[in-house]
Amino acid sequence: MNVLLDHLAEFREGFIGTVLLTLASGLLAMVLGVIVAGFRVSPVPPLRLLGTVWVTLFRNTPLTLLFLVAWFVVPVIFVPGLSPWTKALLALGFYTSSFVCEAIRSGINTVPVGQAEAARSLGMTFTQTLRMIVLPQATRTVIPPLSSIFIALTKNSAIAGAFSVTELFGVQKLLSDQGFAIAWIFLWVALGYLVITFSISGLFRLLERRLGVAR
């Protein structure tokens, strides 16, 4: 108990760090995931290929390896001078986007083809059809898997702690290095994660209830 009260500032900072990193990389993963899902169902073969490569690459690479790439390869080959936080954001966002993409694609596949055919028959372009007709109807199916993906993302963000980004799991290392009882530290850290993951599943359950499409 004392560990928490004496180091509330560290715990709070770590908690906020995890929340912010999860939110930011979740947002990035959503945006990228939707775009890549669009690529994967596109009528243009090169875009489809790009989507497939993206998913294959990021879904099949261990996240820690992506972190290593973000830390040691990206600065050398692509953009130097990124902050650790940005690098963590990119690694988490790209990794998670591949899972988001596949969840959204499975949602797209549940929308009857006739819906897209009707939209195209009206003269709507592929992008209009996807954005206004297909994706809105795919949303509800996609919400349960997305909820799991974002919970996994929250927990995956712990890896950033090992790369000296301030977040909840890193607090554990900081304090146990100072010799505090490890069991208590872990308990408080775990509760912190629980608060975030429960909020996510609550939020998504609410969304699921709101977004029914009657057929």
Place this chain on the structure above:
Amino acid sequence: MTEVSVAKEDVAATGELVVLKSVNKHFGALHVLQDIDLTIARGEVVVVIGPSGSGKSTLCRTINRLETIDSGTITIDGKPLPQEGRELARLRADVGMVFQSFNLFAHKTVLENVMLGQIKVRKTDKKQAEEKARSLLDRVGVATQADKYPAQLSGGQQQRVAIARALAMDPKVMLFDEPTSALDPEMINEVLEVMQQLARDGMTMIVVTHEMGFARSAANRVVFMADGRIVEEAVPGQFFSNPRSDRAKDFLSKILHH
């Protein structure tokens, strides 16, 4: 893809609106459309009939390129069908399509269904689009359902909304792909009446259907298809009373005598 383009320029000048020339299509090993030649004049109502699997639905869907063709040409109002993209989208806006399964947008109200194409494709302003949508819904007799969602409507009502949605684009030609085949018998007539009115108003229509009564009363021409080919074309009176081909005689004897 072999391009068979014969005298493209004289098409636009005449009254020919939809022209199919030597159209071929395969589904794997199945040759669904075999050397189809078909010309539809402006204002003409053509009914396509034939046994199931004869390729009539596929034919209908190739005209706005929901199905691609392997060879031959399709021109609409003198313009050959372009590849998938913006130009094709523009052309599709001029070709109304009514599906067997209605395909109303499930997440939009009836009114929104009829407004969407006008606003997003024709770039009509919202107020004008709504006015037009309401008058079209009134014309097909579902004005009171404007604020409901498609799932709350009967099949017949949904199909009439689908017709209104297509008409909202001011199409040059309307394609009907078995518009009454998914309907309960008591709802078929309400849809056919709307279509008959449309035919009387001079709309160019290509109708794939099993409704022989509609073919008799509304069609200028009946096209009989079997096994991917056009077997016979005639005015309805002649086709139904005195079919020339054995295939058509056989088909008519099966559907007309019970």
